[in-house]
Amino acid sequence: MPVKGSRYLGWGLLVGAAAGLVYAWKRTQDLARTGPPGLVDWDRVAEVAGRFCQGAPAMAGVEPHYAAMVERSVREVAAYTGLALPTSTIALRILDRRQWLEANVANFRAVLQPLEELYGQTSSTRNLVTVLLGTPVETFLSTQMGMLLGYLAQRVLGQYDIALLGREPLHDGQLYFVEPNIRGTQAQLGLPGPDFPMWVALHETTHAFEFEAHPWLRGHFNALLQAYLADMESEAEQLGRALTPAGLARLLEKARSGEPWLLWALTPRQRQVFDQMQALMCIVEGYSNHVMKRVGRQILPSFDLIEERIALRQAQRTPAERLFVRLTGLEMKMEQYRLGEEFAAAVVEARGLPFLHRVWERAENLPTLTEIGRPAEWIARMETPPSGTTGE
DSSP: OHHHHHHHHHHHHHHHHHHHHHHHHHHHHHHHHHOOOOSOOHHHHHHHHHTTOOSOOOOTTOHHHHHHHHHHHHHHHHHHHOOOOSSSOOOEEEEOHHHHHHHHHHHHHHHHHHHHHHHHHHOOTTOHHHHHHHHHHHHHHHHHHHHHHHHHHHHOOEEEEOSOTTOSSOOOOEEEEEHHHHHHHHHHHTOOSSHHHHHHHHHHHHHHHHHHSOHHHHHHHHHHHHHHHHHHHHTHHHHHHHTSHHHHHHHHHHHHHTOOGGGTTOOHHHHHHHHHHHHHHHHHHHHHHHHHHHHHHHHOTTHHHHHHHHHHHHHTOOHHHHHHHHHTTHHHHHHHHHHHHHHHHHHHHHHOHHHHGGGGTOGGGSOOHHHHHOHHHHHHHHHSOOTTOOOO
């Protein structure tokens, strides 16, 4: 019996190897006609995401109403922070889900173009990894991105678009309000009246203050992104290793542990730049939340009720939704809100809002990820005289 079993096992291996060779040969012939697959199939991204974008169009004639809310938000944020915008108006657009999706697919495509070009340099019809895994990798990444954007298209209420990061020249950002989502969420949460749309407008306007009142910030964010993508080009070999069978096996193991797929193939240098971007987003989101809550409680009678029902909605996610949020990196986004807000509150309590505004003076003043978790260390660094000077 053991001999018979070994014979059947041997036949199985031979048949499997033959099938693999036939598949590889067929894929090579296909690739010779069509060329190797890309990293992301943007038509597939739009198709997958579009399945989630059904719904009513944006209501007509609401733009003046949102413009008035933004104008009021500008006045209130300026009064609290003491900051002023260099321009008197902020460009805004009222969107439905599909329009928001189209804008953000274009953004993602522009930002990822250098990475796609790099991937194109490493793939060919003579590369066995490309032949065997190129299409599955492209399908996986495209489907993941489509699902992520489709998920967000159903839920995002507003967005401050910082002008297509990674593209030059950089222009002023725009405020997007996804009107059907705002209207639907307001009804779902049982929040009638004008406070909820104003709550959304206030949060997004605060983001506009951060970037429009401090023009260097957009350039710095763009520089970090460019550095991250440039490092990807110098690490083509690392990307190739990540797409080998052994590399994909490691990625699968990380997926099972719940690590976001965005972090799977990062080199140490890429992770360093990524951490800088994470720290920047923490302070951007945290500062915005801090200001929005301080101002919101002053001008919106139902502010605390809104916050309570939003938190309850997030806590009631299904297990499948929580897994999706974790794997796609959205969990990191939520953590940015929490950590950044705690940092801002701690600094304001210890030294006041003007001291917190030192983060916006220059890039060197931005807190590191470590300092985000230890605000006292950032305060101490800001109070330490620069090297070569002495205090009086």
